[in-house]
Amino acid sequence: MNERNVLDDLRRDVAGLEETAIVEVALHGWDRAGIIPLWFGEGDKPTPAFIADAAIEALKRGETFYTDQRGIQPLRDSLVRYTKRTFGIDVSTDEVTLVTAGMSALYLAMDMLIEPGDEVVVVGPVWPNIYSTVHVHGGVVRDASIRLTDDGWTLDLDQVFAAVTDKTKAIFVNSPGNPTGWMMEAEEQARLMTFARERGVWVVADEVYHQLVFDRDVAPSFLQVARRDDRLLVVNSFSKSWRMTGWRLGWLTHPAALAPVIAKLVQITTSGVPQFLQRAAIAALEDGDPVIAEIKAECKRGRDLVFDRLEAWPRVRAARPKAAFYAFFAVDGVTDSTAFAKEIIDRANVGLAPGAAFGDAGEGYMRLCFAATEATLIEGLNRLEPILGSGTDQRHSA
């Protein structure tokens, strides 16, 4: 009988995967009665009925077979039309692939690009799964963080360029960003794309929040500054703009030459998205603009409601974001955001995500998702006020 622990048999990068601090905090408060959960990146309303109906009808029609690995033709036609309508960009159906949500698109991107030891320059603070996806492929993260200044969150592009070495395979940018709501402007994207082109480095652009923008119609996309043959992968998702987090639907925009490679990778992982879900995706793309408009308006209201309160609290430092649906704020006196998030659960029964989960640059910050309904946000803020709403909180030990 072999006494070795089964975990010792795992690939080192897999065994070394860490639980994110968001999950650690959520496990602390998950089963508390009456908790107000503002820790995850989703709203509290279900998917609109017309989208669900499209899936139900397809199921009843018997659309239950294997399909094209990269999505059925009508779905990819819809993605092409959506890209044109949204960003004014012509792509072909060879350049878009439907995948099992944005997360799967990120995983596929790193699967294609990263060999052990390759470096990825990541503009942080950013969603922890990005770091984990690089690590599980044996990649090394080099951080180039945005900073909170009097002008809001700002990126020093020269810092990004300086982080690129001979080992750099890709630069990762999430704009609009989770957790900060920072948005990269078109001129910055153009400079970065030019730099990447000259250096032969890939740009992986996570644009899953492109519709949730409050000062213009849509966020600038790397697609708008790229050439067709550029080393660019754009990650997208149905989760945020159409209330479809649980459906696990997303898409990748990529050079046409990668289409057969992606098809093979999809084949040996998910083998494609169920066809009835693809019908729902088509319904969202073709008829979902009013849903997007509604979510956008709700998020803007949520943002203003939350920031009107946060900005009046002396312990809190924050910048009202132009995009996405998060408040990412520094709390005076907090040096261990994970412990503080647990303390907030114990004292206020509100679930917030700790800033430490988003990389070193996030320590000392907390993230609150303001995509929730107004009554929930008001109650959550009322409960937080005794802790965050006065000067230094005497009870907090950190």
Ligand SMILES: Cc1ncc(COP(=O)(O)O)c(C=O)c1O
């Ligand atoms: C920055 C970012 N990228 C990608 C995703 C993945 O979204 P999904 O896998 O639900 O499409 C998320 C979800 O929170 C996110 O915040």
